[in-house]
Amino acid sequence: MEQSSTVIEITNLSKSYGPIIALQDVSLTIAKAEIFGVVGPNGAGKTTLLECMEGLRKPDHGQISIQGVNPLTQTAKLREFVGIQLQEAALPDRIRVWEALDLYASLYCKSQDPKYLMEQFGLDKHANTPFSKLSGGQKQRLCIALSLIHSPDILFLDELTTGLDPQARHKIWDLLRDLKKQGKTIVLTTHLMEEASELCDRIAILDFGKIIALDRPDNLIQQYATTYQVILEMKDQSMLHELEAFPGLVLHQETRFVFHFSDQGLRDMLDLVLRNRAKFGAWTIRPPSLEDAFLKLTGHAIREEGVKHDA
Amino acid sequence: MMRSFLKWTWIEIKLFCREPLAVFFSLLLPLLLFFLFGTLARVEYLNNMVPSLVGMIVATNGLITLPVQVATYREKQILRRFSATPMHPYIVLLGEMITMLAMTLLGFVLLLLVAKFGYDITVAGNIISLMGACCLSTIAFLSLGFIVGGLFTTARTTQIMGMVAFYPMLFLCGTTIPLEAIGEPVRSYIEFLPLTHVVTLHSGIWFGDSWNQHIKEICILLGTSGASFLISAKTFRWE
16 A cells, blocks of 8 residues: 555554453554445444544544544544544434534535535435434435535444445445545445445454454455355255265255355365256355355354443 | 534524424423413412412423433434534533523513413513523523533433422422412521522512612522532533
8 A cells, every 4th residue: 555545544552441442452554545344243342443533532542643633632623524424323303404414514614515415315305304204224314414514535434324224225335436436535334244345445354452354355255254155955865865975064954955165175066066967956156255254253152242332 | 613503503492492392391381380370369479470480491491401402412422423523512502501591581571471461460670680580590500400411321311300300499499389388497498499599589570679689699590500510511421
């Protein structure tokens, strides 16, 4: 990464809440126009990391530079070029869409026309709708619109598509890709691995406050997820013994077989399938995904809420 | 900055008017009570009603409406969202305070109008002085409200604690039972409740007293405001 294109630089960041460690010695750099994803189990420190960058929380140790600005000491300067969307949609229930945009526009030195933003985010028909009457997707679009009202260079989005239906989610992804094209840098947290691999240029996997992996999604998959899943549906019982003896079998239910393979095992299985094509019904191969890499790195155990602030 | 503060305060006033419960308790209930007593009570008693009901509006807005609103803003992360903009959350609270002050004065004016046109009751004292007394009392109670609104995490708890502070004052301080009717042993205790002084000051000025005759009440209310602001600045939870 070229030094000149770096917009966010974090070195040795640590933060604890009493006995609970939220961040441990986190260092990373983010380049201009990059979509950077932070993923991790509940309580891993994702929100704390974002809040430290936003100047909303004071780290115990370490430095943060956002376009050369220190979020803690130059907060006023930071506010003018940084847009923020909090994990919870934070507006009064009865405020109308246009009122919220109009108010936020008045908070900044320079701001975009609320009307234009309403059109761009498909909210123009809801200008007079109270916030609490909007659908989940509309609320999130309004929150993104509010975070963009002063045309910031950098956007921080905390779990912006949680609870949205696929249509609303894809719409928001398209919006973010457009913003990237305009040269905006986006830092987001998400629990959806599909979202992270679709959208992000690079991903940091956070666990117990530490970065345990940081790379492009395809590299993470290649490095940590090597397992192909093959699901076979047999037409009859004729190959039962052969399949049961095949290495990599994880599940067998009547005529349905599920295998996990690395590269070599997959090749052998493909051979077998192609040679006996007539005996197979449906068969599918699922390539390794970011979710596999994520689970391999962070384990399968359900996490307790580590840190209250990172729900 | 001024522009966004005015905009926010205007939105707050609109939000208040869209909240049926707030409008009912702060503006309509005192009027309904006035009509109720107006039908039931003798006219000479009605003359005492306006100062008592103003006391009730002041206490409702200060101890319940404002704290619940502030706690809701904290609970819903609205204060936090504003702290992520160039507008300081203090401005948010200031806008809230101006709104409640305006709504209290509005409630007061509505009462005066109903008294005048409904029952032909007019103020013996100076109307400007009365407005001044209303502002002073409201500021004292709103500052108390910031203590209540700053202490508890949820709006629900805040509402209950606000009521715990509100109801004893409502019954003991001359807003429902006249001060003269309250017996001697309790009388010395209600001196410590600020609403007593709100009602005393308002009745005094209502019947034509000058400010000079109420130095004690004025000092107590000013002291309450100052002390409560200092305390709430120390104890206020932002998240």
